[in-house]
Amino acid sequence: MILVVLTVVDVIKCQHTASPLGNGAIVVTADNEIVVLRRSDNVGEFAGHLVFPGGHPEPEKVEVASSQNGQDPVVTTEELNKKVSEEMFDSISREVVxxxxxxxxxxxxxxxxxxxxxxxxxxxxxxxxxKCNLPSKEIHQLYSSALDGYESIQLHTVSPVILEHMKSKMPGCHQGGFALYKLMIEASTKV
Known part of the structure; x- marks a missing residue:
């Protein structure tokens, strides 16, 4: 179960805007480095910042017919939930690739x-x-032919210790993503 708590301040800040869901991936290489990108200066969001690979799910990939002529789309809630869930996981894989x-x-x-x-x-x-089964060196070589490589100008592969010192150059949500990763690692070592 996922619990999202919105405060009154959050609701007021967002009352007149949509809040599309973004996504990001902490990708760990075969040699235990974390992949980080430096965004291009020619992008609309986070120009020049360090970020994890990501973007957002694509609603049209869910392929659910919209209601037309007053008719409801023929899809069950269960089918819709399954398609949305699949898109959440498929979209982050697409973004990383x-x-x-x-x-x-x-x-x-x-x-x-x-x-x-x-x-x-x-x-x-x-x-x-x-987890990526390729070493950092090979990922750096493949980066030059990335389909969305224009969104970033540099790929880094760094240890969590080095990333701790670089995180101040990341947007807050990506700093939060790194904090979630550290919590995951901490929880896995307690098991």
Whole structure:
């Protein structure tokens, strides 16, 4: 179960805007480095910032017919929930493949680790953990042919200790994603 708590301040800040759900992935390489991108100066959001690969789910990928001529779409709630859930996980895998250039077969199934929010507009972002079976050196080579490589100008692979020192150059929601990753690691060591 996922619990999202909105405060009165959150509701007031967002009362006249949509809050589309973003996503991000903490991708750990075969040599235990974390993939981080430096955003291009030519993008609309987070220009020049360090970010984790990600973007947002694509509602049209769910392929649910909309209501037309007063008729309800023919889809059960169960079918809709399944399609939306699949898109949540498929979309983060697509974003990672498109942004860093690795083949989908090199990635583990995404593991949902939590929600983080932007500070300015409190837009939520779902964060996932993924393991890549390729070493950092090979990921750097593949990055040059990434489909969405224009969104970023540099790929870094760093240890969690180094990333701790770099996180101040990340947007708040990505800092939150890193905090979720650290909580996941901490919880797994207690088991």
């Amino acid at each position: 498109e942004e860093i250039g690795v083949p989908a077969t090199s990635l583990s199934t995404p593991v949902f680790i939590g929600l983080s929010r932007r500070i300015l507009n409190v837009r939520p972002a779902a964060f996932f953990y993924m």
